Amino acid sequence: MDNVADWEWFIRKFEIMSKINLTAYKRPQMERRINSFMRTVNVANYQIFADILGRDKEIYRRFLEHITINVSEFFRNINHWEVMEKQIIPSLLKERGSIKIWSAGCSTGEEPYSLAMLFKERRFNLNDKILATDIDSEVLEKAGIGLYTAKAMQGIPNDWQSKYFNRQGNYFRIADEMKKMIKFQQHDLLRDPFPKEYDLILCRNVVIYFTEETKAKLYQRFSDSLRTGGVLFIGSTEQIFQARDVGLKSIATFFYQKD
Ligand SMILES: C[S@@+](CC[C@H](N)C(=O)[O-])C[C@H]1O[C@@H](n2cnc3c(N)ncnc32)[C@H](O)[C@@H]1O
Numbered sequence: 001m002d003n004v005a006d007w008e009w010f011i012r013k014f015e016i017m018s019k020i021n022l023t024a025y026k027r028p029q030m031e032r033r034i035n036s037f038m039r040t041v042n043v044a045n046y047q048i049f050a051d052i053l054g055r056d057k058e059i060y061r062r063f064l065e066h067i068t069i070n071v072s073e074f075f076r077n078i079n080h081w082e083v084m085e086k087q088i089i090p091s092l093l094k095e096r097g098s099i100k101i102w103s104a105g106c107s108t109g110e111e112p113y114s115l116a117m118l119f120k121e122r123r124f125n126l127n128d129k130i131l132a133t134d135i136d137s138e139v140l141e142k143a144g145i146g147l148y149t150a151k152a153m154q155g156i157p158n159d160w161q162s163k164y165f166n167r168q169g170n171y172f173r174i175a176d177e178m179k180k181m182i183k184f185q186q187h188d189l190l191r192d193p194f195p196k197e198y199d200l201i202l203c204r205n206v207v208i209y210f211t212e213e214t215k216a217k218l219y220q221r222f223s224d225s226l227r228t229g230g231v232l233f234i235g236s237t238e239q240i241f242q243a244r245d246v247g248l249k250s251i252a253t254f255f256y257q258k259d
Pocket residue numbers: 068069070071072073076104105106107108110111133134135136139187188189190203204205206235
């Protein structure tokens with residue numbers, strides 16, 4: 001199982017099946033996640049596992065969910081959202097009047113819906129729908145349905161919960177008004193062309209799984225997707241070490257502006 005040739009064979013086979021390039025992700029973590037999933041289905045051999053993935057749609061679906069790690073939260077790291085609300089967005093709006101936003105790696109929708117609530121509540125102007133993308137079609141489907149548990153609602157102020165959600169038994173459904181502010185779309189950051197001329201891009205807790213080389217390429221591509229003066233908001237365990245090399249400068253912790 002720890003045979004290099006077997007691993008490489010599996011990665012190639014999986015890419016043909018899924019179009020997902022696992023060599024761009026950090027190998028030790030990815031290998032651990034794949035091996036732990038293989039144990040749950042009682043398989044210890046990559047060839048047998050690839051065979052199962054090819055014929056069992058349910059196992060394939062669960063496997064994709066397992067390796068893409070899609071944990072999210074509303075207003076994740078609230079202090080950083082406060083910086084965005086009080087400092088970053090007002091200065092972008094001062095310059096532009098209305099702004100264009102992309103939430104890249106949006107998972108089940110908590111991030112773009114947090115943006116939608118914030119924009120509605122503060123009457124900030126958007127110049128288009130918020131683009132919210134992810135590689136995983138399952139999470140996008142969940143995001144589109146917008147049904148969340150009471151536990152998931154903890155990060156949302158009470159009065160916003162009643163304004164922007166409808167209670168359905170033990171669940172809370174996001175209001176259609178919020179859904180209309182977002183365009184969910186499948187997009188692979190490693191494969192698909194990047195949209196352009198964004199004022200604000202959020203890519204948080206996505207690149208942590210990528211190799212350093214892949215991260216550097218991605219930051220360059222995000223920089224190319226921003227208009228001059230636009231801002232990239234990253235996750236709380238992330239940092240862009242060579243920001244200048246990709247045309248970005250740090251303007252607050254976790255926020256980088258295109259020069
Ligand atoms: C941990 S979640 C982050 C969700 C949200 N941004 C947040 O910070 O709460 C990571 C997401 O990145 C997505 N992802 C992983 N690889 C990707 C890729 N190559 N292209 C686009 N999305 C990817 C996963 O499917 C997952 O939904």
